[in-house]
Amino acid sequence: MIRLILRDVTLAVRAGGGFGLGLAFYLIVVVLTPFAIGPESGQLSRIAPGILWLGALLACLLSLDRIFALDREDGTLELLATAPVPMEGIALAKAVAHWLTTGLPLTLSAPILAVLLNLPAPGHVWLAASLAIGTPALSLIGTFGAALTVGLRRGGLLLSLLVLPLYVPTLIFGAEVARRGAEGMDLSAPLILLAAVSAGSVALLPFAASAALRVNLR
Amino acid sequence: MPDLGRYAVEVLSAYGMALGLLGALVGLTAFKGRQVRRRLADAEARRRG
């Protein structure tokens, strides 16, 4: 399993793996926001937590269809299915690799991009913390969606349609943590709920994803 | 016709849209059902000879 994670990370970082794309997309979303909203700093700092969360979520969505599609094309997925690793483990490993190449860089870059949107000072820490806790849930839900659509030729758009409604609770709690953090309010309740969503996703979604994978490999 | 007062537009359009949607759903269900039934009957007939 660790080998699988390492392999996926190496493949993603290598040229053509699309590692930087998500980050570049995130940067562009953040840069475009003031053009759409206007440069007034008070207004920007008010919407900054929401935009930074939404941008991270969309950047996460971009790379989802790569999770299984390439392995499916060259037959690696069939080989993995016959390997002495449970399918649930493969799904989890894939999600972890996706998080390492997408969620983690997004989390680390978010506080820096937050400067552009004039996020108030205490917000940076909480933004990073909420993304660190929330993005694993995004990766796992995305892995489940990718497992559902792996057999389809044009699954990309359908994948977004399936995954985005599932992202609602994570987005609500995550953005709420970041917003309350920026305003210096008490944020323990949304933080705990966000952690609960992530923990529940880690515990349950690998099973759902592996069930979908088994059906698609039948 | 009861007097709907100043809310006539809202009430009537709510009834119109809801019944329209229900009608469309029932109509579509009936149409699709009849179509599939006919095509299946054709296919069965072709099969028998």
Add this chain to the structure above:
Amino acid sequence: MSQAFSIWSYANPTRFMATTERAVPVLGGLAGGLLALGLIWGFFFTPDDYRQGATVKIIYLHVPSAMMAINAWAMMLVASLIWLIRRHHVSALAAKAAAPVGITMTLIALVTGALWGQPMWGTFWAWDPRLTSFLILFLFYLGYIALWQAIEDPDTAADLTSVLCLVGSVFAVLSRYAVNFWNQGLHQGASLSLDKAENVSDVFYYPLLVCIAAFVLLFVALVLARTRTEIRARRLAVLEARERME
């Protein structure tokens, strides 16, 4: 012989077709009659509410459709579970048949709610928890239907949509609570709530009950009719495939 009394015997498509042959027109007719009764009663023979005026009449469409929007998803969840556990094809097709009915009910609830909200709240749409949850439910229905349409192999489609329905149910419930939390977080105390049946007086209550019964029957009749169509379509696909082979 004991098999004859088991509900699982309806899992046999032939038996299902034979039993529902007569049931669909009867249930459909009953639903139409009750709907006409309830709506005419409600529309023509109930007084206006002292606060809401004539807009109270929208309740006869709004509450039943909202109830059925949720019940349709619950029915799909049960049917999906039966398919995953016992592999009865009729069950999977019934879940597929219920989804378009459910999404229409959701849409009716949203539209009638918006038309009621405009004069009463002064806006077609407010990000009230209940409204928002219904919008999310609508998106779940969309995804479910899209997944059914995207997959060619019927058994694969049934399996994958069932798994989606299970996971979706968990997340739909989660979203309901998340949205509750979110709105309280944004607008402290400014919560809008729809009138529920329990605080509606008797004048409105009885025609509402009739309408709810009509919507339930209508839902059952539509799902049965659509399931029959799906079973026929499945058989048609098999026959056509066989013809191409020959």
